[in-house]
Amino acid sequence: MGVGETILLLLGGLIPLGYAAYYLGRRKALVATAEGIRMHSRPQQYGWYSVVSMALPAMGVAIAASLLNLLGVVTPPREIVLLMALVTAAVGLAVGLRVIRPSLRARNILDNLIRWLLLGAALISIITTIAIVLSVIFEAMRFFREVSVWEFVTGTVWSPGDSFLEAAGRGDEVTEGSSSFGSVPLFAGTFMVTAIAMAVALPIGLLSAIFMSEYASPRIRGTAKPLLEILAGIPTVVYGFFAAITVTPVVVDIASFFGLDASYSNILSPGIVMGIMIIPFISSLSDDVINSIPQSLREGAYALGTTRSETIRQVVLPAALPGVISAFLLGVSRALGETMIVVMAAGVRPNLTWNPLEDMTTVTVNIVYSLTGDQAFDSPQTLSAFALGLVLFLVTLALNLVSTILVRRFKQRYD
Template sequence: MGIGLTTLLLLAALTPLGYLAFRLGRGKALQTMASGISMHSRPQQYGWYSVVWMGLPALGVAIAAALLSVFGVIAPSRELVLIVSLVVAVLGLAQGLRAIRPEVRARNALDNVIRWLLLSAALISIITTVSIVLSIVFEAMRFFREVSVWEFVTGTVWSPGDTFLEAAGRGDEVGEGTSFFGSVPLFAGTFMVTAIAMATALPIGLLSAIFMSEYATRAQRGIAKPLLEILAGIPTVVYGFFAAITVTPIIVDIAAFFGLDASYSNILSPGIVMGIMIIPFISSLSDDVINSIPQSLREGAYALGTTHSETIKKVILPAALPGVISAFLLGVSRALGETMIVVMAAGVRPNLTWNPLEDMTTVTVNIVYSLTGDLAFDSPQTLSAFALGLVLFIVTLLLNLVSTYLVRRFKQKYD
């Protein structure tokens, strides 16, 4: 019996039991109140009180059995887990009905259960984040036992060996036995494509948000906003095709017109297309922030004789600055983690250059290539993916800290 079928059977059995527990608990409370005895809580709250007594112990048994199986302590059969859970549910239902008395504070008990459920959800998120960080840190430490941290952080050559390069189709680029793990070219490409993307997305997204919130009629907004947000739903592989097939030849032709030499795997093309992909994120968030600004600020500015454009420049944008900063850094985080567009349009060659018309690659692209090859998991080439991920995580964390500081620095409170 599969675990999915077991879960469905358990839920199918607990649903009618829960309904029965609610009816019996509520009925007992109504019967007690009908006899002239005052109850602390409402009848339906006693019904849900019985449901909690019935459901939580049964779910606890199922979760405990799953954890024991995952950690290899014991692997009870799924049929046994199902039977024991149902028996515990019936016993819990009986105990819940027996516990219903006039002095029982069912409302307070339900509030505590909800509070603990919400706390558990928050703890799951925190534990998941901590687990991700620890898994990256431990594997990165294995990599740094073989490669110097200083060499990794400051090195300007990334060529992790013939095997890895052959998997990427570039096995003839280095000699035998040479391995260099300098991450500077990878982060240079990452920051280059991010800068190009944000230089494209920020002005277009912010100006479109200003238009939709301050100038567009309701009909215009109803058409423009959904069309703009369609960009967020397009798969990144489609953007990659668009960058490689359409945007790149245009950039090459424009560069040739001005006498410049542009590679067909240049980093400018994926940067522009990535910026187009990020426009809806900045536009939607900025639009929401601008619309949340109190109308009294606009009216006060108009009363002082300012024009519409002056009000936007002097009042609306400064008030919306914290939200715009948040939208900008959300776009930066989105650009830092993008892989497919860069792979399809810019290639995989680590190249340290300031020229956006040359080919470059990013950290995430190399992480993919490190983890999808035929190398052993404990090889330096594979473990380098975790080191890159750790540094990228630190960079993203620093960006979030900077954004938090800037948002608090420019945040204004309006009565």
């Protein structure tokens, strides 16, 4: 019997038992109420109490068996586990029905159960985040035992070694000498493409949100907003093709027209396309924030003689500023983590430059190449991916802290 069949049989047995538990528990409460007995909770709550009394022990048996198997303590046969779970469910159902009485606080028990379930869901999210951070920190510490932190943070040359270069398709760049792990070129490319993307996305997204919330009719808004949000559902690989095949030649031609030399793997093209991809994030969030501003603020401004544009500029936007800042930083986080567009349109050359018409690369692209090369997992080339991920995490954390401070400051001012 396979795992899928066992799960299906377990659910197939628990679902009828659950229906029977709800029916019998509710019926017992209704009978007691009809006899003039005052029950603490409603009949349906006693029914759900019976379901919980039946399901929780059965799920506990199944989870315990899975943990024993996972830890290698014992591997019980699936048929035995299925039988024990169903027998436990039947016993739990009998016990749950037996304890139903007027003094049983079924409502309180169900409320506490839901509270613990929600707390468990929150703890799972927190524990998962902590586990991810700790795994990155431990591997990064192994990297920093071999490479100086100062060299990694301040170094301006990223040359991790021959095997890494050959795995990345850059064997012609192989030179003799020690490896260099200066991350400044990678973060320079990351910040460059993020700045270009936000320079495109923020004005377009914010202006489109203002138009849809303040100027567009309901019919135009109902058509324009879904069309704009379609951009968020396009796969990033499609954006990468668009950047490499369409936008890059246009950028090169425009640069040639002005007498500038532009590489066909420049960082400007993926930045522009990344900004187009981020537009719906900023536009949708800003639109929701602007619509949530009370109409009384606008009417008060109109009563003082301001025009619509003045009201938007001096009343609506300042009141919506915390939400706009949140949308902006969400877009920044999205741009910092983007990989596919950059690797398809800008390449993987770590180049430290201020010229967006030259080729550059980003941190996430090098993380991918560090983990997909042919080098050993404990080599500095591979472990450098965790160090890059740790620094990128710290940068993102700092941005989130700054955004929290700014949002709190402006909320105190305008709320």
